[in-house]
Amino acid sequence: VDIWRNITVRELANACDKSLDDVQEVMLYVKGADDIEPSARLEDVKIIREIVQKCGLKSKIVAAPEKEEIEIKDRDVVPRPPASPENLRPRPPVVTVMGHVDHGKTTLLDSLRGADVAAGEAGGITQHIGAFTVQLSNGESVTFLDTPGHAAFSAMRARGANITDIVVLVVAAEDGVMAQTREVIKLAQETNVPIIVALNKIDKPEADIENSKRELLQMGLNLEEYGGDVQVIPISALKGTNLDLLAESVSTQATLMGLQSEYVGPVEGVVVESQTHSKRGKLSTAIVTRGTLRKGSILVSGLAHAKVRALFDHNGQPVEEATPGTPVEILGWRELPMAGDLILEVESDRKASSVLRYRQAESQKMKAEENIEHIKAKEEEHLEKYLAAREARRLAGKFKMRNKGPRQKEISSDDGSPRVNVIIKGDVHGSVEAILDVLETYDRNDKCKLDVVHYGVGDITEGDIELAKTFNAIIYAFSVNVPMKGTKTVSIRPCNIIYRLIDDLKEEISSKLQPVE
Numbered sequence: 001v002d003i004w005r006n007i008t009v010r011e012l013a014n015a016c017d018k019s020l021d022d023v024q025e026v027m028l029y030v031k032g033a034d035d036i037e038p039s040a041r042l043e044d045v046k047i048i049r050e051i052v053q054k055c056g057l058k059s060k061i062v063a064a065p066e067k068e069e070i071e072i073k074d075r076d077v078v079p080r081p082p083a084s085p086e087n088l089r090p091r092p093p094v095v096t097v098m099g100h101v102d103h104g105k106t107t108l109l110d111s112l113r114g115a116d117v118a119a120g121e122a123g124g125i126t127q128h129i130g131a132f133t134v135q136l137s138n139g140e141s142v143t144f145l146d147t148p149g150h151a152a153f154s155a156m157r158a159r160g161a162n163i164t165d166i167v168v169l170v171v172a173a174e175d176g177v178m179a180q181t182r183e184v185i186k187l188a189q190e191t192n193v194p195i196i197v198a199l200n201k202i203d204k205p206e207a208d209i210e211n212s213k214r215e216l217l218q219m220g221l222n223l224e225e226y227g228g229d230v231q232v233i234p235i236s237a238l239k240g241t242n243l244d245l246l247a248e249s250v251s252t253q254a255t256l257m258g259l260q261s262e263y264v265g266p267v268e269g270v271v272v273e274s275q276t277h278s279k280r281g282k283l284s285t286a287i288v289t290r291g292t293l294r295k296g297s298i299l300v301s302g303l304a305h306a307k308v309r310a311l312f313d314h315n316g317q318p319v320e321e322a323t324p325g326t327p328v329e330i331l332g333w334r335e336l337p338m339a340g341d342l343i344l345e346v347e348s349d350r351k352a353s354s355v356l357r358y359r360q361a362e363s364q365k366m367k368a369e370e371n372i373e374h375i376k377a378k379e380e381e382h383l384e385k386y387l388a389a390r391e392a393r394r395l396a397g398k399f400k401m402r403n404k405g406p407r408q409k410e411i412s413s414d415d416g417s418p419r420v421n422v423i424i425k426g427d428v429h430g431s432v433e434a435i436l437d438v439l440e441t442y443d444r445n446d447k448c449k450l451d452v453v454h455y456g457v458g459d460i461t462e463g464d465i466e467l468a469k470t471f472n473a474i475i476y477a478f479s480v481n482v483p484m485k486g487t488k489t490v491s492i493r494p495c496n497i498i499y500r501l502i503d504d505l506k507e508e509i510s511s512k513l514q515p516v517e
Protein backbone atom coordinates (compact mmCIF):
# COMPACT_ATOMS: atom_id res chain seq x y z
CA VAL A 1 0.00 0.00 0.00
CA ASP A 2 1.10 3.42 -0.85
CA ILE A 3 0.30 5.86 1.86
CA TRP A 4 -0.79 9.44 1.96
CA ARG A 5 1.60 11.60 3.79
CA ASN A 6 0.25 14.45 5.85
CA ILE A 7 -3.13 12.85 6.12
CA THR A 8 -5.25 14.02 9.03
CA VAL A 9 -6.61 11.57 11.55
CA ARG A 10 -10.12 12.26 10.30
CA GLU A 11 -9.14 11.70 6.68
CA LEU A 12 -7.41 8.51 7.65
CA ALA A 13 -10.55 7.27 9.39
CA ASN A 14 -12.61 8.16 6.33
CA ALA A 15 -10.14 6.53 4.00
CA CYS A 16 -10.15 3.35 6.06
CA ASP A 17 -13.90 3.42 6.40
CA LYS A 18 -13.53 3.29 10.15
CA SER A 19 -15.00 5.44 12.85
CA LEU A 20 -12.83 8.15 14.27
CA ASP A 21 -12.98 6.37 17.62
CA ASP A 22 -11.61 3.17 16.14
CA VAL A 23 -8.72 4.91 14.50
CA GLN A 24 -7.94 6.95 17.57
CA GLU A 25 -7.91 3.82 19.66
CA VAL A 26 -5.48 2.15 17.33
CA MET A 27 -3.37 5.27 17.39
CA LEU A 28 -3.16 5.13 21.14
CA TYR A 29 -1.48 1.77 20.80
CA VAL A 30 0.71 2.66 17.91
CA LYS A 31 2.00 6.04 18.91
CA GLY A 32 0.64 7.01 22.29
CA ALA A 33 -1.75 9.79 23.09
CA ASP A 34 -0.02 12.59 21.22
CA ASP A 35 -1.72 14.12 18.24
CA ILE A 36 -4.74 11.95 17.89
CA GLU A 37 -7.14 14.85 17.53
CA PRO A 38 -9.19 14.56 14.31
CA SER A 39 -7.35 17.44 12.68
CA ALA A 40 -3.86 16.29 13.65
CA ARG A 41 -1.67 15.53 10.63
CA LEU A 42 0.32 12.35 10.40
CA GLU A 43 3.67 12.58 8.76
CA ASP A 44 5.49 9.40 9.64
CA VAL A 45 4.69 6.93 6.89
CA LYS A 46 5.73 4.01 9.05
CA ILE A 47 3.25 4.99 11.69
CA ILE A 48 0.48 5.60 9.19
CA ARG A 49 1.14 2.20 7.68
CA GLU A 50 1.01 0.57 11.07
CA ILE A 51 -2.23 2.30 11.96
CA VAL A 52 -3.78 1.22 8.69
CA GLN A 53 -2.66 -2.35 9.23
CA LYS A 54 -3.82 -2.41 12.84
CA CYS A 55 -7.18 -1.14 11.73
CA GLY A 56 -7.39 -4.54 10.16
CA LEU A 57 -8.18 -3.31 6.75
CA LYS A 58 -7.72 -3.53 3.18
CA SER A 59 -7.36 0.16 3.19
CA LYS A 60 -9.03 2.18 0.51
CA ILE A 61 -5.79 4.07 0.25
CA VAL A 62 -4.16 2.60 -2.78
CA ALA A 63 -2.08 5.31 -4.23
CA ALA A 64 -0.99 8.67 -3.08
CA PRO A 65 -3.25 10.94 -5.02
CA GLU A 66 -1.56 13.29 -7.40
CA LYS A 67 -2.31 16.91 -6.86
CA GLU A 68 -5.86 17.35 -8.07
CA GLU A 69 -5.35 18.49 -11.58
CA ILE A 70 -8.25 17.01 -13.41
CA GLU A 71 -8.58 18.87 -16.62
CA ILE A 72 -11.88 20.66 -16.61
CA LYS A 73 -13.40 20.65 -20.03
CA ASP A 74 -16.81 21.65 -18.74
CA ARG A 75 -17.01 25.17 -17.48
CA ASP A 76 -19.73 27.27 -16.02
CA VAL A 77 -21.38 30.16 -17.76
CA VAL A 78 -21.55 33.40 -15.79
CA PRO A 79 -23.21 36.78 -16.29
CA ARG A 80 -21.39 39.11 -18.62
CA PRO A 81 -19.47 42.10 -17.31
CA PRO A 82 -21.43 45.37 -17.20
CA ALA A 83 -22.27 46.91 -20.55
CA SER A 84 -20.82 50.20 -21.64
CA PRO A 85 -23.23 53.13 -21.16
CA GLU A 86 -23.85 53.74 -24.87
CA ASN A 87 -25.48 50.30 -25.18
CA LEU A 88 -27.97 50.92 -22.38
CA ARG A 89 -31.63 51.83 -22.80
CA PRO A 90 -34.30 52.54 -20.20
CA ARG A 91 -36.32 49.59 -18.97
CA PRO A 92 -39.45 49.15 -16.84
CA PRO A 93 -38.94 48.90 -13.08
CA VAL A 94 -39.60 45.63 -11.27
CA VAL A 95 -41.73 46.13 -8.18
CA THR A 96 -42.42 43.91 -5.17
CA VAL A 97 -45.53 44.60 -3.09
CA MET A 98 -44.91 44.07 0.61
CA GLY A 99 -46.52 44.93 3.93
CA HIS A 100 -48.24 43.68 7.04
CA VAL A 101 -50.68 40.80 6.76
CA ASP A 102 -54.23 41.86 5.82
CA HIS A 103 -53.15 45.35 4.87
CA GLY A 104 -54.21 44.65 1.28
CA LYS A 105 -51.25 43.33 -0.75
CA THR A 106 -53.23 40.65 -2.58
CA THR A 107 -56.13 42.97 -3.22
CA LEU A 108 -53.79 45.59 -4.62
CA LEU A 109 -52.08 43.09 -6.94
CA ASP A 110 -55.45 41.75 -8.09
CA SER A 111 -56.71 45.25 -8.82
CA LEU A 112 -53.56 46.26 -10.65
CA ARG A 113 -53.53 43.08 -12.72
CA GLY A 114 -57.27 43.21 -13.37
CA ALA A 115 -57.13 46.83 -14.41
CA ASP A 116 -54.50 46.02 -16.95
CA VAL A 117 -56.33 43.03 -18.34
CA ALA A 118 -59.51 45.04 -18.63
CA ALA A 119 -57.63 47.74 -20.45
CA GLY A 120 -55.90 45.29 -22.70
CA GLU A 121 -57.30 43.35 -25.61
CA ALA A 122 -56.89 39.96 -23.97
CA GLY A 123 -60.53 39.55 -23.08
CA GLY A 124 -60.28 39.92 -19.34
CA ILE A 125 -58.90 36.54 -18.38
CA THR A 126 -56.57 37.15 -15.48
CA GLN A 127 -54.08 34.45 -14.96
CA HIS A 128 -51.41 34.12 -12.39
CA ILE A 129 -47.93 33.56 -13.76
CA GLY A 130 -45.86 35.23 -11.05
CA ALA A 131 -45.45 38.66 -12.55
CA PHE A 132 -47.33 41.12 -14.76
CA THR A 133 -46.83 44.46 -16.42
CA VAL A 134 -49.02 47.50 -16.10
CA GLN A 135 -49.11 49.90 -19.04
CA LEU A 136 -49.32 53.56 -18.13
CA SER A 137 -51.15 56.13 -20.20
CA ASN A 138 -47.85 57.81 -21.04
CA GLY A 139 -46.70 54.63 -22.74
CA GLU A 140 -44.38 53.52 -19.98
CA SER A 141 -44.82 50.31 -18.07
CA VAL A 142 -44.23 48.89 -14.62
CA THR A 143 -43.64 45.23 -13.82
CA PHE A 144 -45.05 43.82 -10.60
CA LEU A 145 -43.97 40.58 -9.02
CA ASP A 146 -47.21 38.79 -8.40
CA THR A 147 -46.29 37.06 -5.19
CA PRO A 148 -46.93 39.33 -2.27
CA GLY A 149 -44.90 39.40 0.85
CA HIS A 150 -41.51 38.53 2.08
CA ALA A 151 -41.32 35.11 0.48
CA ALA A 152 -40.65 36.27 -3.07
CA PHE A 153 -38.28 39.00 -2.05
CA SER A 154 -36.36 36.80 0.36
CA ALA A 155 -36.18 33.84 -2.01
CA MET A 156 -34.64 36.03 -4.66
CA ARG A 157 -32.36 37.69 -2.21
CA ALA A 158 -31.22 34.37 -0.79
CA ARG A 159 -30.13 33.32 -4.26
CA GLY A 160 -28.37 36.57 -4.85
CA ALA A 161 -30.72 37.41 -7.68
CA ASN A 162 -32.73 40.22 -6.24
CA ILE A 163 -34.45 41.85 -9.14
CA THR A 164 -36.66 44.14 -7.10
CA ASP A 165 -36.00 47.75 -8.03
CA ILE A 166 -38.72 49.29 -5.89
CA VAL A 167 -40.78 48.10 -2.93
CA VAL A 168 -44.40 49.19 -2.69
CA LEU A 169 -45.13 49.12 1.01
CA VAL A 170 -48.83 48.61 1.66
CA VAL A 171 -49.98 50.16 4.93
CA ALA A 172 -53.63 49.99 5.97
CA ALA A 173 -54.50 53.50 7.05
CA GLU A 174 -56.75 52.17 9.80
CA ASP A 175 -53.90 50.24 11.46
CA GLY A 176 -50.82 52.23 10.58
CA VAL A 177 -47.33 50.82 11.06
CA MET A 178 -47.34 47.21 12.29
CA ALA A 179 -44.70 44.58 12.99
CA GLN A 180 -44.25 43.45 9.38
CA THR A 181 -44.36 47.05 8.18
CA ARG A 182 -41.28 47.66 10.28
CA GLU A 183 -39.61 44.53 8.92
CA VAL A 184 -40.17 45.64 5.35
CA ILE A 185 -38.74 49.07 6.05
CA LYS A 186 -35.68 47.47 7.61
CA LEU A 187 -35.25 44.99 4.77
CA ALA A 188 -35.58 47.69 2.12
CA GLN A 189 -33.13 49.93 3.91
CA GLU A 190 -30.64 47.08 4.28
CA THR A 191 -30.83 46.24 0.61
CA ASN A 192 -30.96 49.85 -0.53
CA VAL A 193 -34.26 49.42 -2.34
CA PRO A 194 -36.41 52.56 -2.39
CA ILE A 195 -39.88 52.41 -0.86
CA ILE A 196 -43.13 53.88 -2.11
CA VAL A 197 -45.89 53.77 0.48
CA ALA A 198 -49.36 52.73 -0.66
CA LEU A 199 -51.56 53.98 2.17
CA ASN A 200 -54.45 51.62 1.71
CA LYS A 201 -58.11 51.30 2.71
CA ILE A 202 -58.74 55.03 2.61
CA ASP A 203 -62.35 54.21 1.73
CA LYS A 204 -62.83 53.04 5.31
CA PRO A 205 -64.16 55.52 7.86
CA GLU A 206 -61.56 54.32 10.37
CA ALA A 207 -58.74 55.26 8.02
CA ASP A 208 -56.39 57.70 9.70
CA ILE A 209 -53.99 58.94 7.03
CA GLU A 210 -52.27 61.54 9.17
CA ASN A 211 -51.59 59.15 12.01
CA SER A 212 -50.18 56.55 9.62
CA LYS A 213 -47.86 59.15 8.12
CA ARG A 214 -46.68 60.17 11.58
CA GLU A 215 -45.86 56.58 12.38
CA LEU A 216 -43.99 56.20 9.10
CA LEU A 217 -42.01 59.32 9.89
CA GLN A 218 -41.18 57.87 13.26
CA MET A 219 -39.87 54.80 11.49
CA GLY A 220 -37.31 57.00 9.81
CA LEU A 221 -38.98 57.22 6.40
CA ASN A 222 -38.33 60.65 4.88
CA LEU A 223 -41.77 61.37 3.46
CA GLU A 224 -41.96 63.63 0.44
CA GLU A 225 -44.32 66.17 1.93
CA TYR A 226 -41.81 66.70 4.71
CA GLY A 227 -39.02 67.35 2.29
CA GLY A 228 -37.90 63.76 1.89
CA ASP A 229 -37.94 61.42 -1.07
CA VAL A 230 -40.44 58.76 -0.01
CA GLN A 231 -43.77 59.10 -1.79
CA VAL A 232 -46.99 58.24 0.02
CA ILE A 233 -49.99 57.48 -2.18
CA PRO A 234 -53.36 57.14 -0.45
CA ILE A 235 -55.27 54.39 -2.24
CA SER A 236 -58.13 52.00 -1.97
CA ALA A 237 -57.03 48.68 -3.41
CA LEU A 238 -60.58 47.41 -3.08
CA LYS A 239 -62.29 50.30 -4.87
CA GLY A 240 -59.45 50.91 -7.26
CA THR A 241 -58.92 54.48 -6.06
CA ASN A 242 -55.63 56.13 -7.10
CA LEU A 243 -54.11 52.99 -8.59
CA ASP A 244 -53.04 54.94 -11.65
CA LEU A 245 -51.42 57.48 -9.36
CA LEU A 246 -49.53 54.71 -7.63
CA ALA A 247 -48.29 53.26 -10.92
CA GLU A 248 -47.22 56.71 -12.04
CA SER A 249 -45.27 57.39 -8.89
CA VAL A 250 -43.50 54.06 -9.36
CA SER A 251 -42.64 55.11 -12.88
CA THR A 252 -41.39 58.49 -11.66
CA GLN A 253 -39.23 56.77 -9.09
CA ALA A 254 -37.86 54.51 -11.81
CA THR A 255 -36.98 57.48 -13.97
CA LEU A 256 -35.19 59.05 -11.03
CA MET A 257 -33.24 55.85 -10.59
CA GLY A 258 -32.31 55.83 -14.25
CA LEU A 259 -33.02 52.12 -14.64
CA GLN A 260 -31.38 50.88 -17.81
CA SER A 261 -30.42 47.63 -19.47
CA GLU A 262 -28.70 46.30 -22.53
CA TYR A 263 -31.21 45.01 -25.09
CA VAL A 264 -28.70 43.04 -27.15
CA GLY A 265 -26.30 40.18 -26.52
CA PRO A 266 -26.85 36.89 -24.70
CA VAL A 267 -29.95 36.92 -22.54
CA GLU A 268 -29.84 37.09 -18.77
CA GLY A 269 -32.87 36.76 -16.53
CA VAL A 270 -34.28 35.45 -13.29
CA VAL A 271 -36.86 32.72 -12.73
CA VAL A 272 -39.87 34.11 -10.90
CA GLU A 273 -42.09 31.07 -10.86
CA SER A 274 -41.92 27.55 -12.16
CA GLN A 275 -44.50 24.84 -12.64
CA THR A 276 -45.40 21.74 -14.56
CA HIS A 277 -48.64 22.36 -16.39
CA SER A 278 -50.80 19.32 -17.06
CA LYS A 279 -51.18 20.17 -20.75
CA ARG A 280 -48.39 22.57 -21.56
CA GLY A 281 -45.59 20.83 -19.68
CA LYS A 282 -42.74 22.53 -17.89
CA LEU A 283 -43.21 26.26 -17.72
CA SER A 284 -41.45 29.08 -16.01
CA THR A 285 -42.06 32.75 -15.70
CA ALA A 286 -38.92 34.80 -15.91
CA ILE A 287 -38.03 38.42 -15.91
CA VAL A 288 -35.47 39.24 -18.53
CA THR A 289 -32.79 41.47 -17.09
CA ARG A 290 -30.53 41.77 -20.11
CA GLY A 291 -30.66 41.02 -23.82
CA THR A 292 -33.76 40.08 -25.78
CA LEU A 293 -35.22 36.61 -25.37
CA ARG A 294 -36.51 34.92 -28.54
CA LYS A 295 -37.76 31.54 -29.64
CA GLY A 296 -34.94 29.08 -30.19
CA SER A 297 -32.73 30.57 -27.48
CA ILE A 298 -30.86 27.99 -25.45
CA LEU A 299 -30.97 28.68 -21.73
CA VAL A 300 -29.47 27.26 -18.59
CA SER A 301 -30.77 27.94 -15.10
CA GLY A 302 -29.39 26.15 -12.09
CA LEU A 303 -29.40 22.50 -13.13
CA ALA A 304 -32.10 23.01 -15.76
CA HIS A 305 -31.88 23.93 -19.40
CA ALA A 306 -34.28 24.86 -22.16
CA LYS A 307 -34.54 25.35 -25.85
CA VAL A 308 -37.21 28.02 -25.98
CA ARG A 309 -40.17 26.69 -27.95
CA ALA A 310 -42.65 29.46 -27.22
CA LEU A 311 -42.99 32.67 -25.25
CA PHE A 312 -46.13 34.15 -23.73
CA ASP A 313 -46.85 37.44 -22.06
CA HIS A 314 -48.68 37.75 -18.73
CA ASN A 315 -52.01 37.61 -20.51
CA GLY A 316 -51.13 34.26 -22.02
CA GLN A 317 -50.65 35.79 -25.46
CA PRO A 318 -47.84 34.38 -27.58
CA VAL A 319 -45.05 36.88 -28.09
CA GLU A 320 -42.03 36.90 -30.36
CA GLU A 321 -39.63 38.38 -27.88
CA ALA A 322 -39.17 39.61 -24.34
CA THR A 323 -37.03 42.61 -23.46
CA PRO A 324 -35.47 43.66 -20.12
CA GLY A 325 -37.84 44.35 -17.25
CA THR A 326 -40.69 42.37 -18.76
CA PRO A 327 -42.07 39.10 -17.45
CA VAL A 328 -42.39 36.26 -19.89
CA GLU A 329 -43.59 32.71 -19.75
CA ILE A 330 -41.05 30.30 -21.21
CA LEU A 331 -41.98 26.96 -22.75
CA GLY A 332 -39.33 24.38 -23.54
CA TRP A 333 -37.62 23.42 -20.32
CA ARG A 334 -36.17 19.91 -20.11
CA GLU A 335 -35.99 20.23 -16.34
CA LEU A 336 -37.91 22.61 -14.14
CA PRO A 337 -35.83 25.62 -13.07
CA MET A 338 -36.19 27.00 -9.57
CA ALA A 339 -37.66 30.35 -8.59
CA GLY A 340 -34.90 32.83 -7.91
CA ASP A 341 -32.37 31.08 -10.14
CA LEU A 342 -30.45 33.02 -12.72
CA ILE A 343 -31.14 32.27 -16.37
CA LEU A 344 -28.30 32.58 -18.83
CA GLU A 345 -28.31 32.10 -22.57
CA VAL A 346 -25.64 29.92 -24.14
CA GLU A 347 -24.64 29.56 -27.77
CA SER A 348 -25.44 25.89 -28.29
CA ASP A 349 -27.06 22.76 -26.94
CA ARG A 350 -23.62 21.35 -26.54
CA LYS A 351 -22.52 24.24 -24.40
CA ALA A 352 -25.67 23.87 -22.29
CA SER A 353 -24.89 20.19 -21.66
CA SER A 354 -21.33 21.00 -20.76
CA VAL A 355 -22.44 23.70 -18.33
CA LEU A 356 -24.92 21.33 -16.72
CA ARG A 357 -22.27 18.63 -16.41
CA TYR A 358 -20.02 21.11 -14.69
CA ARG A 359 -22.77 22.31 -12.38
CA GLN A 360 -23.79 18.79 -11.51
CA ALA A 361 -20.21 17.93 -10.57
CA GLU A 362 -20.03 21.10 -8.49
CA SER A 363 -23.28 20.33 -6.73
CA GLN A 364 -22.02 16.86 -5.94
CA LYS A 365 -18.89 18.37 -4.48
CA MET A 366 -21.09 20.64 -2.42
CA LYS A 367 -22.99 17.64 -1.17
CA ALA A 368 -19.73 15.97 -0.22
CA GLU A 369 -18.77 19.11 1.65
CA GLU A 370 -22.09 19.07 3.44
CA ASN A 371 -21.19 15.54 4.42
CA ILE A 372 -17.97 16.79 5.89
CA GLU A 373 -19.97 19.44 7.70
CA HIS A 374 -22.01 16.61 9.12
CA ILE A 375 -18.88 14.81 10.25
CA LYS A 376 -17.64 18.02 11.79
CA ALA A 377 -20.89 18.37 13.69
CA LYS A 378 -20.37 14.86 15.00
CA GLU A 379 -16.93 15.78 16.10
CA GLU A 380 -18.23 18.78 17.90
CA GLU A 381 -20.53 16.47 19.78
CA HIS A 382 -17.41 14.50 20.55
CA LEU A 383 -15.67 17.57 21.78
CA GLU A 384 -18.54 18.37 24.08
CA LYS A 385 -18.24 14.96 25.63
CA TYR A 386 -14.55 15.48 25.90
CA LEU A 387 -15.07 18.74 27.75
CA ALA A 388 -17.61 17.08 30.03
CA ALA A 389 -15.05 14.40 30.75
CA ARG A 390 -12.45 17.04 31.46
CA GLU A 391 -14.82 18.63 33.90
CA ALA A 392 -15.29 15.22 35.48
CA ARG A 393 -11.54 14.91 35.67
CA ARG A 394 -11.35 18.24 37.42
CA LEU A 395 -13.92 17.03 39.93
CA ALA A 396 -12.08 13.78 40.28
CA GLY A 397 -9.00 15.85 40.98
CA LYS A 398 -10.77 17.41 43.93
CA PHE A 399 -11.76 13.97 45.01
CA LYS A 400 -8.14 12.91 44.87
CA MET A 401 -7.15 15.70 47.19
CA ARG A 402 -9.78 14.75 49.67
CA ASN A 403 -8.56 11.20 49.80
CA LYS A 404 -4.95 11.96 50.26
CA GLY A 405 -5.51 12.27 54.01
CA PRO A 406 -4.06 10.20 56.80
CA ARG A 407 -6.61 7.45 56.25
CA GLN A 408 -4.47 6.02 53.55
CA LYS A 409 -1.60 5.54 55.92
CA GLU A 410 -3.73 3.33 58.03
CA ILE A 411 -4.15 0.96 55.20
CA SER A 412 -1.37 -1.51 55.10
CA SER A 413 -0.72 -4.70 53.25
CA ASP A 414 1.71 -7.51 53.08
CA ASP A 415 4.74 -7.48 50.99
CA GLY A 416 3.12 -9.78 48.48
CA SER A 417 1.03 -6.77 47.35
CA PRO A 418 -2.37 -7.87 46.21
CA ARG A 419 -3.30 -6.75 42.72
CA VAL A 420 -6.37 -5.37 41.12
CA ASN A 421 -6.35 -5.63 37.35
CA VAL A 422 -8.64 -3.40 35.40
CA ILE A 423 -9.61 -2.69 31.86
CA ILE A 424 -11.00 0.76 31.13
CA LYS A 425 -13.24 1.38 28.16
CA GLY A 426 -14.70 4.84 27.68
CA ASP A 427 -16.93 6.57 25.17
CA VAL A 428 -14.40 9.21 24.24
CA HIS A 429 -10.71 9.56 24.48
CA GLY A 430 -11.02 12.33 27.06
CA SER A 431 -12.98 10.27 29.53
CA VAL A 432 -10.56 7.36 29.33
CA GLU A 433 -7.69 9.74 29.81
CA ALA A 434 -9.39 11.33 32.78
CA ILE A 435 -9.93 7.98 34.43
CA LEU A 436 -6.36 6.93 33.79
CA ASP A 437 -5.14 10.18 35.31
CA VAL A 438 -6.97 9.47 38.52
CA LEU A 439 -5.97 5.83 38.64
CA GLU A 440 -2.34 6.71 38.25
CA THR A 441 -2.34 8.39 41.65
CA TYR A 442 -3.79 5.26 43.22
CA ASP A 443 -1.22 3.06 41.71
CA ARG A 444 1.48 5.16 43.27
CA ASN A 445 -0.01 5.59 46.71
CA ASP A 446 -1.66 2.38 47.60
CA LYS A 447 -0.16 -0.74 48.90
CA CYS A 448 -2.46 -2.63 46.67
CA LYS A 449 -1.10 -2.80 43.16
CA LEU A 450 -3.46 -1.44 40.57
CA ASP A 451 -2.79 -2.56 37.06
CA VAL A 452 -4.51 -1.17 34.02
CA VAL A 453 -4.03 -4.05 31.64
CA HIS A 454 -5.87 -2.41 28.81
CA TYR A 455 -7.76 0.74 28.00
CA GLY A 456 -9.44 2.22 25.01
CA VAL A 457 -12.28 4.09 23.39
CA GLY A 458 -15.41 2.28 22.24
CA ASP A 459 -17.79 -0.47 23.24
CA ILE A 460 -16.68 -3.58 25.07
CA THR A 461 -15.43 -6.08 22.52
CA GLU A 462 -14.93 -9.81 22.70
CA GLY A 463 -11.23 -9.07 22.77
CA ASP A 464 -11.70 -7.04 25.93
CA ILE A 465 -13.55 -9.92 27.53
CA GLU A 466 -10.84 -12.40 26.54
CA LEU A 467 -8.25 -10.08 27.98
CA ALA A 468 -10.24 -9.70 31.19
CA LYS A 469 -10.38 -13.47 31.54
CA THR A 470 -6.67 -13.84 31.01
CA PHE A 471 -5.74 -11.21 33.53
CA ASN A 472 -8.65 -11.78 35.84
CA ALA A 473 -9.45 -8.12 35.34
CA ILE A 474 -12.50 -6.00 36.04
CA ILE A 475 -13.82 -4.15 33.04
CA TYR A 476 -15.05 -0.64 33.71
CA ALA A 477 -17.40 0.44 30.98
CA PHE A 478 -17.56 4.21 31.10
CA SER A 479 -20.62 5.33 29.09
CA VAL A 480 -20.16 2.56 26.53
CA ASN A 481 -22.28 -0.40 25.53
CA VAL A 482 -21.84 -3.68 27.30
CA PRO A 483 -22.36 -6.79 25.20
CA MET A 484 -24.71 -9.56 26.26
CA LYS A 485 -22.25 -12.31 25.47
CA GLY A 486 -19.47 -13.25 27.86
CA THR A 487 -20.62 -10.94 30.60
CA LYS A 488 -21.13 -13.83 33.01
CA THR A 489 -17.54 -14.94 32.91
CA VAL A 490 -15.99 -11.59 33.71
CA SER A 491 -16.92 -8.64 35.84
CA ILE A 492 -18.08 -5.76 33.70
CA ARG A 493 -19.08 -2.67 35.60
CA PRO A 494 -20.93 -0.01 33.69
CA CYS A 495 -20.66 3.50 35.03
CA ASN A 496 -20.91 7.01 33.76
CA ILE A 497 -19.60 9.11 36.60
CA ILE A 498 -15.91 9.04 37.23
CA TYR A 499 -15.98 9.32 41.00
CA ARG A 500 -18.40 6.37 41.23
CA LEU A 501 -15.92 4.36 39.26
CA ILE A 502 -13.17 5.43 41.62
CA ASP A 503 -15.33 4.64 44.65
CA ASP A 504 -16.02 1.22 43.31
CA LEU A 505 -12.36 0.64 42.62
CA LYS A 506 -11.45 1.81 46.09
CA GLU A 507 -13.79 -0.73 47.55
CA GLU A 508 -12.29 -3.37 45.35
CA ILE A 509 -8.84 -2.45 46.57
CA SER A 510 -9.92 -2.43 50.20
CA SER A 511 -11.41 -5.86 49.87
CA LYS A 512 -8.11 -7.15 48.53
CA LEU A 513 -6.20 -5.72 51.45
CA GLN A 514 -5.79 -7.81 54.53
CA PRO A 515 -7.99 -6.55 57.28
CA VAL A 516 -6.20 -4.18 59.63
CA GLU A 517 -6.11 -5.51 63.18
Ligand code: GDP
Binds near residue numbers: 100104202204236
Ligand atom coordinates in the same frame (compact mmCIF):
# COMPACT_ATOMS: atom_id res chain seq x y z
P1 GDP B 1 -52.89 40.87 2.40
O1 GDP B 1 -52.84 39.88 3.53
O2 GDP B 1 -52.00 42.03 2.66
O3 GDP B 1 -52.69 40.27 1.05
O4 GDP B 1 -54.36 41.51 2.45
P2 GDP B 1 -55.58 41.19 1.50
O5 GDP B 1 -55.38 41.78 0.18
O6 GDP B 1 -55.92 39.77 1.57
O7 GDP B 1 -56.69 42.06 2.23
C1 GDP B 1 -57.15 41.79 3.53
C2 GDP B 1 -58.55 42.26 3.72
O8 GDP B 1 -58.62 43.66 3.57
C3 GDP B 1 -59.50 41.68 2.69
O9 GDP B 1 -60.71 41.38 3.31
C4 GDP B 1 -59.66 42.79 1.69
O10 GDP B 1 -60.92 42.77 1.05
C5 GDP B 1 -59.56 44.02 2.56
N1 GDP B 1 -59.07 45.16 1.83
C6 GDP B 1 -57.95 45.23 1.08
N2 GDP B 1 -57.81 46.45 0.55
C7 GDP B 1 -58.89 47.18 0.96
C8 GDP B 1 -59.33 48.50 0.73
O11 GDP B 1 -58.71 49.32 0.04
N3 GDP B 1 -60.47 48.89 1.36
C9 GDP B 1 -61.18 48.04 2.14
N4 GDP B 1 -62.28 48.51 2.70
N5 GDP B 1 -60.83 46.79 2.35
C10 GDP B 1 -59.68 46.35 1.78
